[in-house]
Amino acid sequence: MTRQRLRRHRDSSWRRLLLLGVAIAASLWLILSQLQPLKAQSVTIRSDEAIGVKPGNPEYRLKTADLSSASVSLPMPQIHPLPTPLAQWQDVTDAGDYFSEIKLTPVDYLVWSQFPVKIFVDQPKDPNESSASNQRFQKWVDAVLQAVGEWNTYLPLQVVTQREGADILILRDRPPVQASLDRETGKFNIPRARSAQTRYEFYLRQTDKAAQAILSQRLTIQLSPHQTDHYTLATARHELGHALGIWGHSPLETDIMYFSQVRYSPQISVRDINTLKRIYQQPTRVGWPLAAQTRGEE
Ligand SMILES: [Zn+2]
Known part of the structure; x- marks a missing residue:
């Protein structure tokens, strides 16, 4: 590898790493933002x-x-x-x-x-x-x-x-712990114990x-x-x-x-x-x- 190619290679690795970081941050945000209502649900009053x-x-x-x-x-x-x-x-x-x-x-x-x-x-x-x-x-x-x-x-x-x-x-x-069926995944959601x-x-x-x-x-x-x-x-x-x-x-x-x-x-x-x-x-x-x-x- 020439020095230039090496540099380009390094650049693209950095870019890939950056992209990966953004992706992780985005999915973390998604998980966290979904956690919020879930968390609320676990102590929410029941109707x-x-x-x-x-x-x-x-x-x-x-x-x-x-x-x-x-x-x-x-x-x-x-x-x-x-x-x-x-x-x-x-x-x-x-x-x-x-x-x-x-x-x-x-x-x-x-x-x-x-x-x-x-x-x-x-x-x-x-x-x-x-x-x-x-x-x-x-x-x-x-x-x-x-x-x-x-x-x-x-x-x-x-x-x-x-x-x-x-x-x-x-x-x-x-x-009681109430399990609910997730219609999309067909799996039961078991919330953490209240x-x-x-x-x-x-x-x-x-x-x-x-x-x-x-x-x-x-x-x-x-x-x-x-x-x-x-x-x-x-x-x-x-x-x-x-x-x-x-x-x-x-x-x-x-x-x-x-x-x-x-x-x-x-x-x-x-x-x-x-x-x-x-x-x-x-x-x-x-x-x-x-x-x-x-x-x-x-
Ligand atoms: Zn409450």
Whole structure:
């Protein structure tokens, strides 16, 4: 090889290397950009088929389909009075909110209107037993109760010992891993295990005060037993945010409702509460009596 040819050869190798670099960068970007929604999905709230069973009447099932086709007479959307702590909440720092990220459920915003909201937290079967697994369970309970205590500043909450009649259940369960079929490849996508999941269901609640049954929500949080106490607390904070009405995610990682788990877990932020307050100022169908009785019940 002459020196010139060698140089040309070297030039083309460099060009090839450069091209290869660009190609790698492009595919990396493609992978990363696709990772983003995937990552979000792994902690995204589920819009489950919401099925509510009226207590004491297992035949009466309220399905999402019923709700959207209005085969039951749903209450008209109305605004509930703000609970006192939210009414008193003033943001002087003008931190803004992420209200635009909040998704509507089939009955609009998931606002609570009966306070205190009753929360059941899973308990070890035999609390007096001092085994290592029981101690781990107790630490899980402590972390969850701390998160409940933090939210209690903004919405009146009450921890109850009975599962029945609770508005929010916090269970020490590993959330199910949902595989989905990729139609193009014919392969199953198995997402990484979730650490938590929150889902809602609706039911009709009879009260002494109202003649008509009240359209009500019940939330179930499944929170993994396999996290450090630090992450259990952070996850409980986040999932409780969903259960209390923040049905969406913040784009900022300084908010607890950021869509992904971060190493540094923030405290409930001003923006979180600004968002919560705006949600509670919206009209919703939940928490109001049905417009007319659909069944001839006394
Ligand atoms: Zn979430």
